[in-house]
Amino acid sequence: xxxxxxxxxxxxxxxxxxxxxxxxxxxxxxxxxxxxxxxxxxxxxxxxxxxxxxxxxxxxxxxxxxxxxxxxxxxxxxxxxxxxxxxxxxxxxxxxxxxxxxxxxxxxxxx
Amino acid sequence: xxxxxxxxxxxxxxxxxxxxxxxxxxxxxxxxxxxxxxxxxxxxxxxxxxxxxxxxxxxxxxxxxxxxxxxxxxxxxxxxxxxxxxxxxxxxxxxxxxxxxxxxxxxxxxxxx
Numbered sequence: 001x002x003x004x005x006x007x008x009x010x011x012x013x014x015x016x017x018x019x020x021x022x023x024x025x026x027x028x029x030x031x032x033x034x035x036x037x038x039x040x041x042x043x044x045x046x047x048x049x050x051x052x053x054x055x056x057x058x059x060x061x062x063x064x065x066x067x068x069x070x071x072x073x074x075x076x077x078x079x080x081x082x083x084x085x086x087x088x089x090x091x092x093x094x095x096x097x098x099x100x101x102x103x104x105x106x107x108x109x110x111x
Numbered sequence: 112x113x114x115x116x117x118x119x120x121x122x123x124x125x126x127x128x129x130x131x132x133x134x135x136x137x138x139x140x141x142x143x144x145x146x147x148x149x150x151x152x153x154x155x156x157x158x159x160x161x162x163x164x165x166x167x168x169x170x171x172x173x174x175x176x177x178x179x180x181x182x183x184x185x186x187x188x189x190x191x192x193x194x195x196x197x198x199x200x201x202x203x204x205x206x207x208x209x210x211x212x213x214x215x216x217x218x219x220x221x222x223x224x
Contacts, residue, residue, distance in 0.1 A: 006153075034212070034213075036215075041217075042217060042218075043115070043202055043204075043215030043216050043217050043218055044154070044202070044204075044215045045215065046212045046213065046214070049212065089153065089154060097167075098144065098156055098159040098167055098169075098170075099144070099156075099213060100156060101146070101153055101154035101156070102153055103152060103153030104153045104154070
């Protein structure tokens, strides 16, 4: 049973445009949400996070939106740059419990 | 550097052999995680150590898999009688007890022939 779902395995976006990556979760107990970015042959690196008490968190070009009623979060990257091409993992956790990852979305930034 | 390190970086083994993978977490990080990523798949949780608590082994796929952690330092993941489906990148991550951000190592690429 997948508790964190990323339904788009891949996404292609023109350079300079907005990239929107989506994630759905099933466990209403989750109270912390994270996005990780992974390049080939490297471990994932933390990108941005959001607590369940917020609905938006912004860090430079990256913004995460949380809709608790829909159990949905999204990552917006604007403007998209070539270096943003990577696999993006959504992850969720409850307090100090284990962090559950989605299967990832591969983002291609087109020149 | 002071990041999470893993060894070996690559391991090729024959089916049926045992392998041991090592993870050195960031000093002071009380929580340590092992994940597996098969080709074309997402991150699959395996096991989680938090301080002196009993580890959460709910993600281990079979009894051929086991892991140990010495205090709040190094951890080893052991796979006995390896099978071809064990081929994957095995990732280790650590974090502090209070923060939620995990820091990942570069992974060990395991190939079982």
